[in-house]
Amino acid sequence: MPIKKSAKKSLKQSKVRAKRNLKRKVTMRGLLKQTRELIAEGKKAEAQKLLPQVYKAIDKAARTGVIKKNTAARGKSRITALLNKVEKKEVKKVKSKK
Incomplete structure (x- = not known):
């Protein structure tokens, strides 16, 4: 445990920053997961709407x-490529039906 006043403050700051960083990381991962699930389900339009939030x-x-x-x-790059891959598959399906 820190003894000096500056060390105590540093520990407190470190805990606050770690919590903030964890929240950002969890939010980012959650949005990525949600986008991948939408792409897997074939909901391209919804995934496209979510993309700006993921980028942000x-x-x-x-x-x-x-x-x-x-x-x-x-x-x-990977999430965009995944979305584009789904779009190309849909185009191929439409072309093959004709």
């Missing part, structure tokens, strides 16, 4: 240091 959460996590910049870019 990922960018905020990267900006505040919860995740690294490259990790954020990779996450955004």
